[in-house]
Amino acid sequence: MASPDTITIRRPDDWHLHFRDGETMRAVVPHTARQFARAIVMPNLSPPVTTTSMAAAYRDRIVAAVPAGVAFTPLMTAYLTDDTDPDDLAQGFESGVLTAAKLYPAGATTNSASGVTDIRKIDRVLERMAEIGMPLCVHGEVTSADIDIFDREAVFIERVLAPLIERMPELRVIFEHITTRQAVDFVDSAGENVAATITPQHLHINRNAILVGGIRPHMYCLPVAKREEHRLGLRKAATSGSAKYFLGTDSAPHHRHAKESDCGCAGIFNAPFALESYLTVFEEEGAIDRFEAFASLNGPGFYRLPVNEDEVTLERADIPVPYEVDGGDARVVPFHAGERLGWRLRA
Numbered sequence: 001m002a003s004p005d006t007i008t009i010r011r012p013d014d015w016h017l018h019f020r021d022g023e024t025m026r027a028v029v030p031h032t033a034r035q036f037a038r039a040i041v042m043p044n045l046s047p048p049v050t051t052t053s054m055a056a057a058y059r060d061r062i063v064a065a066v067p068a069g070v071a072f073t074p075l076m077t078a079y080l081t082d083d084t085d086p087d088d089l090a091q092g093f094e095s096g097v098l099t100a101a102k103l104y105p106a107g108a109t110t111n112s113a114s115g116v117t118d119i120r121k122i123d124r125v126l127e128r129m130a131e132i133g134m135p136l137c138v139h140g141e142v143t144s145a146d147i148d149i150f151d152r153e154a155v156f157i158e159r160v161l162a163p164l165i166e167r168m169p170e171l172r173v174i175f176e177h178i179t180t181r182q183a184v185d186f187v188d189s190a191g192e193n194v195a196a197t198i199t200p201q202h203l204h205i206n207r208n209a210i211l212v213g214g215i216r217p218h219m220y221c222l223p224v225a226k227r228e229e230h231r232l233g234l235r236k237a238a239t240s241g242s243a244k245y246f247l248g249t250d251s252a253p254h255h256r257h258a259k260e261s262d263c264g265c266a267g268i269f270n271a272p273f274a275l276e277s278y279l280t281v282f283e284e285e286g287a288i289d290r291f292e293a294f295a296s297l298n299g300p301g302f303y304r305l306p307v308n309e310d311e312v313t314l315e316r317a318d319i320p321v322p323y324e325v326d327g328g329d330a331r332v333v334p335f336h337a338g339e340r341l342g343w344r345l346r347a
Contacts, residue, residue: 009292011308014039016248023328029065031271033072043079052092075099086128100135109222130171154182181233197248200277217264239287246298255330270335317344
């Protein structure tokens with residue numbers, strides 16, 4: 001069956017991304033607001049967003065960066081630490097300031113040094129979250145030096161996530177930016193309180209993209225891209241029609257000079273062409289008819305939020321992706337830089 005030349009879907013949401021702050025935030029927010037009605041905003045600023053009051057202030061800064069006439073709602077998260085106050089978290093959730101809380105194992109990724117050092121140290125917090133129905137967003141990697149970086153997600157499932165779900169089956173967990181076949185197997189076999197987001201880059205690239213023909217720092221993110229078998233497993237999961245999987249870009253802007261350095265930052269900035277990138281995968285997999293569920297329906301269903309009423313249309317077109325875009329204080333290289341995509345979001 002021939003693919004359509006246009007596709008119209010409910011306006012999607014991005015259930016995982018990074019805006020940063022300051023001039024960088026003001027430069028990148030419009031890319032997301034152009035495509036998505038809402039977005040789950042990560043709290044790993046410096047210092048991190050650890051309380052309800054900090055989340056409210058950050059939300060105000062984001063809203064101020066949304067272009068005039070554009071409807072966009074940032075959904076805020078709190079950064080969990082060993083000392084998180086469960087009462088503050090619950091108050092933030094019940095007042096509508098917080099939509100979820102984020103678990104960063106200490107040292108796992110950008111600005112995660114203040115993260116949780118041992119999952120059992122926050123049992124009281126997680127028990128309270130389970131009681132009130134507050135979702136937990138999980139960066140799923142162990143950080144032990146003896147565990148290979150390509151194995152850290154699989155080991156996290158075994159050592160941390162599976163035991164957590166067994167202890168607290170009522171806790172609602174989003175296993176974010178999954179990268180492995182083991183993660184897909186875990187999510188598929190878990191109960192209805194476990195779901196996962198998948199990024200566009202992990203559907204497009206495997207670890208060869210980072211290392212073959214020279215080191216390509218703009219393809220480096222965490223969790224790092226894995227072997228081809230894992231990429232194929234993710235594509236199968238994303239396009240399967242399962243309500244457990246939904247769109248979460250993990251768009252993470254870093255300025256060009258911070259990526260192209262002797263200690264390059266982890267993160268791929270995919271916001272400018274996120275929907276086009278995802279739709280390319282669904283077309284290649286013969287699953288365009290399942291794109292709306294992944295992009296627009298499954299996320300609100302898991303978060304217990306209403307589906308957006310307005311629509312967006314993507315049309316077939318030959319779109320060149322620029323080599324760099326404005327990043328506020330400096331330029332940022334977007335995902336697919338220098339490539340051509342076959343879809344365009346209609347204005």
